[in-house]
Amino acid sequence: MKAYLVAGVHPTIPAASGIRSYVLSLASRLASRGVAVVLIGVGPPAPVAFGEFRSVVATYPTSSYRFLRGLWRYARQCPVEEGAIVHAQRPDDLYPFLGMARGARLICTLHGDPGRGVRERRVLGRYLYGMAERRTLPAARRVISVTESGLRAYVARYPWLESKTSVIPVGVDLAAFRPSDRGAAKAAFGLHDRPTILFAGRFEPEKRVEVVIEAIRGLTQPPDLLLAGQGRLDSRMRALAGGLPVRFLGPVDRIRMPVLLSAVDALVLASSHEGLPTIVLESLACGTPVIATRVGDLSRVLEEGKTGFYFDGSPGALRDLLAMRWDSLLAMRSACARSAEPYSWDRVADRVMEVYDAAL
Structure with missing residues (x-):
């Protein structure tokens, strides 16, 4: 079996990306199961x-x-073998292969709902992503959703999608991420x-x-407060953190991330929306509450009071939690x-292999 994993990531340059962690971990596990793996990425x-x-x-x-333009060029110039798996991590990344890989088995993993982020950021992107989504999902042999909540969002738009979708959560490398x-x-x-905190x-x-912050x-x-990562708001976050005990680490390599998670008392996420972030599983595996x-x-x-705490997304609620529940965090490891x-x-790779077999 040959599998092309399609994602806009680089295999060795660190980046704050759950999809990158997912793809590289999956590639390693597939190769150990005898699959010929090709990562189509960037850099x-x-x-x-x-x-x-x-x-x-x-x-x-x-x-x-x-990345999409590069995928179009690649699909035209490098035909995919008949019967090979083309496994993209977003519906729009699968789009270039619809007409250029007719004999391939197309699979798409849904990491939450990428369309939500596209719709919030770009007007043109809203149209282009929607068009790609409407064309690629019907063409995909099988679909994987890493979350139940993400699948529900898609099924609300495409009720027929549920019958060919498997919910398979992201995985964590328990050999690397451990206390x-x-x-x-x-x-x-x-x-x-x-x-x-991190x-x-x-x-x-x-x-x-x-x-x-x-x-x-x-x-x-x-x-x-340690901030590991980067992005468009980097300068704004640095200005906001002035005078506070905040340290910017930049992107942290996957090899060093288990050490970092073991060094801190808690991981903190204030996201407005998520699927199932890989970093949460990695933190828990290292014994660090979330x-x-x-x-x-x-x-x-994440179980309230046993492996971490929830808050309502406001700075005040998080501030109160840090002030009043700190001792509880130390007993959760x-x-x-x-x-x-x-x-x-x-376990996750075995289930992905079952999806590949079903698509052949």
């Missing part, structure tokens, strides 16, 4: 252990529009022995990083690690 050439990397855009990072010595982890990042992700409007403002003894807004499928993995065990990547 400079790079060797990969799982198979082959083919870039369609030389620069990285790049926009979704450039480790906190003192050594703190030392690796040069952290002091004091309360520390945001890890893209600096984009829907992530609402400013809520986390504003929450520590006004606390008599605020925790240190404080988050109650969005997407988080309620399936064992429960957090246990809660991530059902999401092993080996």
